Amino acid sequence: xxxxxxxxxxxxxxxxxxxxxxxxxxxxxxxxxxxxxxxxxxxxxxxxxxxxxxxxxxxxxxxxxxxxxxxxxxxxxxxxxxxxxxxxxxxxxxxxxxxxxxxxxxxxxxxxxxxxxxxxxxxxxxxxxxxxxxxxxxxxxxxxxxxxxxxxxxxxxxxxxxxxxxxxxxxxxxxxxxxxxxxxxxxxxxxxxxxxxxxxxxxxxxxxxxxxxxxxxxxxxxxxxxxxxxxxxxxxxxxxxxxxxxxxxxxxxxxxxxxxxxxxxxxx
Amino acid sequence: xxxxxxxxxxxxxxxxxxxxxxxxxxxxxxxxxxxxxxxxxxxxxxxxxxxxxxxxxxxxxxxxxxxxxxxxxxxxxxxxxxxxxxxxxxxxxxxxxxxxxxxxxxxxxxxxxxxxxxxxxxxxxxxxxxxxxxxxxxxxxxxxxxxxxxxxxxxxxxxxxxxxxxxxxxxxxxxxxxxxxxxxxxxxxxxxxxxxxxxxxxxxxxxxxxxxxxxxxxxxxxxxxxxxxxxxxxxxxxxxxxxxxxxxxxxxxxxxxxxxxxxxxxxx
Numbered sequence: 001x002x003x004x005x006x007x008x009x010x011x012x013x014x015x016x017x018x019x020x021x022x023x024x025x026x027x028x029x030x031x032x033x034x035x036x037x038x039x040x041x042x043x044x045x046x047x048x049x050x051x052x053x054x055x056x057x058x059x060x061x062x063x064x065x066x067x068x069x070x071x072x073x074x075x076x077x078x079x080x081x082x083x084x085x086x087x088x089x090x091x092x093x094x095x096x097x098x099x100x101x102x103x104x105x106x107x108x109x110x111x112x113x114x115x116x117x118x119x120x121x122x123x124x125x126x127x128x129x130x131x132x133x134x135x136x137x138x139x140x141x142x143x144x145x146x147x148x149x150x151x152x153x154x155x156x157x158x159x160x161x162x163x164x165x166x167x168x169x170x171x172x173x174x175x176x177x178x179x180x181x182x183x184x185x186x187x188x189x190x191x192x193x194x195x196x197x198x199x200x201x202x203x204x205x206x207x208x209x210x211x212x213x214x215x216x217x218x219x220x221x222x223x224x225x226x227x228x229x230x231x232x233x234x235x236x237x238x239x240x241x242x243x244x245x246x247x248x249x250x251x252x253x254x255x256x257x258x259x260x261x262x263x264x265x266x267x268x
Numbered sequence: 269x270x271x272x273x274x275x276x277x278x279x280x281x282x283x284x285x286x287x288x289x290x291x292x293x294x295x296x297x298x299x300x301x302x303x304x305x306x307x308x309x310x311x312x313x314x315x316x317x318x319x320x321x322x323x324x325x326x327x328x329x330x331x332x333x334x335x336x337x338x339x340x341x342x343x344x345x346x347x348x349x350x351x352x353x354x355x356x357x358x359x360x361x362x363x364x365x366x367x368x369x370x371x372x373x374x375x376x377x378x379x380x381x382x383x384x385x386x387x388x389x390x391x392x393x394x395x396x397x398x399x400x401x402x403x404x405x406x407x408x409x410x411x412x413x414x415x416x417x418x419x420x421x422x423x424x425x426x427x428x429x430x431x432x433x434x435x436x437x438x439x440x441x442x443x444x445x446x447x448x449x450x451x452x453x454x455x456x457x458x459x460x461x462x463x464x465x466x467x468x469x470x471x472x473x474x475x476x477x478x479x480x481x482x483x484x485x486x487x488x489x490x491x492x493x494x495x496x497x498x499x500x501x502x503x504x505x506x507x508x509x510x511x512x513x514x515x516x517x518x519x520x521x522x523x524x525x526x527x528x529x530x531x532x533x534x535x536x
Contacts (some may be wrong), residue, residue, distance in 0.1 A: 002507070009468075017299075058325030058389045066475075085385040087325070087390075091473045091489065118402060120521055121326045122355075131520075134470050159536075166534045174381060174528045193536035197522040202402050205359045219334040221359065244536075248526040253388055253466040255518040258441045262516060266434045268427075268461035 016042035016104035016168050019093050019132070023053045023086045023111060024099040024149075026073060030110035033153050033186060034142065035074055036163050041168070045103070046071075046079035047093040049086060049124075054113070056124040059085045067095050081256045086128035094135055105167050108134035109142035109155065112149050115243060116181045116197040116235040117227065121199055124258070129177035130251055138172035145239055146184035155190060159244050163193075173238070193244045199234035199265025201227035274391055284310035284436050287361050289377060291321045291354045291392025292417075293339060301421050302410065304340050306375060306428050310435070313371070314339075314347035315361040317354060317392075318339035322381070324392040326399070327353045336360055354396035362403055373435050374400035377410035378424065380417050383512060384494065384503040385467040389427035397445035406440035408432070410445045413507055414452035423458060425452045425488070427512050431461075450508050461512045467502035469495035493530040 004078045009140040011015055018038040022031040026048040038044045050069070067083040080097055086108065093103075115123040125141045132139035144153065148237035163180060179198075183190065205223040212218055227236050286306040290299040294316040305310045320336070335351035347366055350357045354376065361371075376396040383391040393409045400407035410428055412421065431448060431474075434505035451458065473491040480486055493506050 003425050030512040052331060055328045055330045056325070057327040057395065058321045059327045059353075060325070060390050060489065062323045063320060065478075066489060068485075068487065077407055081471050087487070090345065092475065092487070094486070095420075095473045096477075098474045107325070117343050118474075118519065121398070121402075121519055122328050128323065130389070134389075162536065166536070170534050173523065176523045179521075195527050195530045195534075196526065197524060198520050199400060200520070205363045207360060207364045210333075210363075219336065219360070219364070221328065221330055221334060221356070236463075246530065246536075248523040248530060249521040250523040251386065251389055251521070252468070253447075253515075254468050254515040255444045257466060258444050258516040258518075259465065261441060262514065263461045268430065268434070268464075268513075268514075 008121050017101060018042045018044050018046055018196035019103040019106045020046045021049050021086055021089045021108045021128040023056060023128065024050045025049050026057050026071060026079065026081045028112065029149060029153060032111050033157065034107055034110050035077060036152060037157060038164065039077055040163060044077050045093065045095045045098065046074060046077060047082055047089045048171040049089060050081035050083055053124045056085045057122050057126065058087055058127040060087050060237045061085060066092065067199065086124040087131040087149050089132040090128050090135065103137055106137050107142065107164060110153065111113065111143035113147040114145040114181055114241055115141065115179060117201040118203065119162065120198060120249060121178055126177065126179055126249065130249060133175055133177040133252055138167055139177040140167055140180055141177060142180045144182045144184065152185040155185045167185065170259040173248060176248045176250055179249050181235060181239055186242060188194055190244060191242050194244060196235040196245045196247050197233055197246050199227055199231065199236035200229040201236060285369060286310045286312050286313045287371040287374045288312055289357045289396040290320045290384065291324060291396065293317050293320045293338060293350045294347065294378065295415060295507065297421060298380050301425065302375055303345060303377050305425060305434065309432060311365065312345050313347060314342060314384055315350055315357045315365055316356060318349035318351055321353050322354045323390045325390050326355055326395040328355045329353060330466055334360065348452060354392040355399040358396050358399040371405055373432065374405050374407040375410065375432060378421065379411035381411065381415040382413040382449055383409065383411040383447060384507055385469040388447055388466060388469065392404040392505045394447055394517065398517060400442055401445040402519055406435055408435055408448055410443060410448045412452065413448045420421035420453040420455050423453045427458065441516060444516045444518055448516050449503060449507055450514045451510050454510060456510065458512060459510050461514060462506035464503040464513045464515050465501055466507050466515050467499065468494055468497040469493060469504060
């Protein structure tokens with residue numbers, strides 16, 4: 001007979017606590033889908049920006065004040081809208097809203113727009129997940145490779161639920177946040193999930209220069225994505241081939257392989 | 269007789285082009301020091317925020333317009349102030365200000381405040397340097413472990429100049445930005461330079477809740493730094509022992525060591 005330990009029983013019997021954040025703001029369709037799925041699994045607390053915070057990277061608010069307001073947008077589900085960035089939302093959730101309650105999982109998104117490859121660095125969605133990982137919490141960011149806020153989301157739901165359940169059941173790697181991206185809806189169903197590395201791709205910007213009504217110039221940033229990394233183990237390959245991509249992300253930026261070179265070649 | 273190749277001669281004879289950015293804004297003392305040192309070495313172009321952008325992480329401006337104005341703050345040195353983030357400054361510099369001219373080096377800072385350890389993720393100073401590295405440019409971010417804008421900077425000058433010269437002379441590792449932090453000025457001089465890894469430390473936040481004149485609550489984020497990583501190969505150790513710390517930083521966030529675990533243990 002298998003020995004059942006008491007803390008396993010407790011773990012199985014209590015509803016998991018899931019913290020939900022995002023960067024598109026508390027009213028976006030992506031977060032609604034995530035809240036719906038998470039609340040079918042456990043107790044949900046939402047702390048999300050009160051306005052869109054896309055491309056905020058890992059910004060935090062230290063030179064300004066922060067507002068936090070309770071919201072009834074999700075009915076009975078505890079929800080708060082925050083004036084700050086996605087990373088602020090996680091910090092406020094952990095240290096203020098949840099007090100000493102530790103979430104079993106933090107989920108962020110679902111973002112309207114891809115956060116694959118280099119976009120993970122600019123992503124507010126992933127900054128919330130990575131902030132949670134820094135705080136020692138299991139965390140997953142979800143994004144859909146379709147910028148339209150009217151796009152189909154339903155093809156992601158079953159995959160999101162399964163990934164959340166796995167995240168709650170399995171040993172979650174420490175100091176890691178999962179970056180999950182979904183291909184836009186196509187005629188054929190999603191083929192499956194690939195655990196990937198971040199493709200070595202980048203954005204090439206263009207600046208559209210215009211004149212305002214007073215004759216002063218201003219710019220819109222736009223750009224196109226350049227991927228010369230054809231590796232079949234990359235997130236870009238998985239998404240282009242109609243797979244869900246999962247990149248485990250960590251927050252040690254050290255280029256460990258370069259330390260020896262600098263010590264040997266550079267004179268300080 | 270050593271063979272002197274023509275492109276070596278050209279390289280040695282022309283003044284290097286150094287792009288200077290920061291996150292404290294174009295009027296800060298830290299950037300003035302960097303411009304002074306860089307202009308003693310090469311031709312300098314400055315593109316820096318028109319207002320403080322601390323803790324902006326890798327934010328970029330895609331949902332708003334950007335302004336760029338020429339500034340005479342540095343006399344004859346070409347300088348532009350930008351309404352955007354530090355990463356915006358690099359993108360605008362590369363794709364608009366410099367047109368097809370490729371800087372030999374990008375320097376960012378010197379930041380008033382430490383960007384060691386986990387702070388590299390929140391740092392606007394380092395986001396400018398990392399953005400440059402993404403764009404394929406050699407880049408160095410400089411920060412001083414002293415938040416006061418009135419603090420002494422002069423003890424850093426000789427080290428900054430030497431690190432810039434080494435950056436221009438030596439093979440700069442590809443896809444890497446150097447995160448250079450200086451200890452605050454002490455009675456004894458700086459002991460030297462250590463090439464380090466990012467310490468596994470983090471910030472523990474506190475939220476100071478207050479009431480505005482209308483009786484509504486708001487928060488100030490503050491916190492304290494927790495470092496349980498006692499490794500003598502870390503930036504925190506170097507700085508605590510009065511050394512300059514240099515961490516080579518890269519932008520592939522993939523936790524490569526976790527891919528096999530997820531493939532083996534998780535069911536998707």
